[in-house]
Amino acid sequence: MARQKKTVITCAITGGIHTPTMSDALPYTPDDLATQAIAASEAGAAILHCHARKAENGFISIDPKDFSTYLPRIKQATDAVINISTGGSVLNTIDERIAPALAHSPEMCSMNMGSMNFSFHPLAKRYDEFKFDWEKDYIKNSDGYIFRNTFADIENAATQLAPHKIKFEHECYDVGHLYNLKFCMDIGLFKAPIFIQFIFGILGGIGSDVDNLIFMKRTADRLFGDDYRWSVLGAGNAQMSLGTTATQMGGNVRVGLEDSLFISRGKLAENNAQQVAKIRRIIEDLGCEVATPDEAREMLDLKG
Template sequence: MSKVIITCAVTGGAHTPTMSDALPCTPSEIAEQSIAAAEAGAAILHLHARNPANGQPTGDPAIYAQFLSVIKQQTDAVVNITTGGSATMPLAERLKAAVQFKPEMCSLNMGSMNFAFFGAAARINTWKHDWEEPYVTGSDDFIFRNTFRDIATILEVMGEAGTKFEHECYDVSHLYNLAHFVDRGLVKPPFFIQMIFGILGGIGPDLENLMFMKSTADRLFGRDNFQWSVLAAGRHQMPFLTQAALMGGNVRVGLEDSLFIERGVLAASNAQQVEKIVRIIREMGHEPATPAEARAMLGLKGGDRVEF
């Protein structure tokens, strides 16, 4: 494949403001960094929202509204709204923005899992906001819930809006969960699998696991029925994406997944990470897919059929 879809996950719900000054938290920061990431080569923007006063993850559609329209006006990028939010949000809150705005894409975690990042607290002595330390240290008790009923609800509700999904698979079992919904007819090709490595609670960041996840997906779905992409947490980000691109896959970068641009150096922005992966894939003879090309590859409804 000569075209590589680059997704940029701009802010996420796990990292906190203390961890990096570059992490966008206000609507204007999220819009600015999203636009810059699109200009750098990202075809898809994976978006969460945060309380602008303190950077805490939120599912409030009123906050999403402040940056979605700005991004749409200034880019042609595919907007992908999370249905994951954070592990502390109930399903109804996680779904509010997607239901209201009916984007071209939503993320969809393909199962329930432990989701922990408490190890990050050991590197921090002083926190900017009161909510951060208990949120991070308390993640040793987090379970991200997406039962089969939850997943079916999201597929049905958002499917009625013509929204397609970034099927986030944190382990091999999530591929089998996806196969279950394909068998039920709730997921139809072409679909988009995001393989995720290095989250504590999910499959480990070993390249053998990448090979196994890809071969399992090929066996379950047939190579012509899906597009696949890879993200890896923290220091594993660029090595895994390089390997995925070598294997013909797509890639995801962004400050949601890693706060760094190289060992020990914090990234200045999401766009900096996009620029780096663009250089890497071009060295391999590939080119970043444009938003129009990504829409064609993924069978999306188009930016004129969203409600923002």
């Protein structure tokens, strides 16, 4: 595949993995979500990957109304590409998880490409003071959660979302997920060009070693040829290092507090924009350029 000229930065603003107790910077009120998303866009993120949370306690929400409280403010203030998560929480069904994307019809949404054990960041267990009751159970049970994305779930989500012409961020947490994606393309669920988010370092998925990134990339090259664009999400302390490696291999990168709460080893990030600014600085220092939202639209073939 020809090396792309610019690098698309995605920022995943809040997610559903971390809990408010872990960092005061993790946004969950509509005000904080909008303010941090807008700042991340201004810092250089072309795509904003969005989850919603309950304003009163930060619990992960898949209620489309909890997206309505902050997405319009982002759209009004920026031209960033909005990407709505269909990951929801491990407690939700696929129909519940796709409801926000169906209701808001964004340019992009996530599409998780396989079922897996899904454990939260092991560091979470160090936190024994919780702000909200739900956090304790969520963390306590985290070893036992299964993130369900069967072929039937994927087909159901793809079929219901198809009329909206939303570009999927195909979340691939392990090499088998690439083969799942290839199978789904072969049976006509997804059309080229596809956009793959290679995910490393989630407990239950592939680890965050450079060897694994090369393996995932080579496998995708073999399976999809020129029919795919790609990005790297390194969870936790792999965020900046693996993300940087991806940009040097010609790929795109995702940062954000959904994927890591830190700005450097042991130091919590102040907000999402700080992570975006850091990866942007690295990309530019290494002689590359970051893509604007419109350039990302063109590169990823979005509906615009």
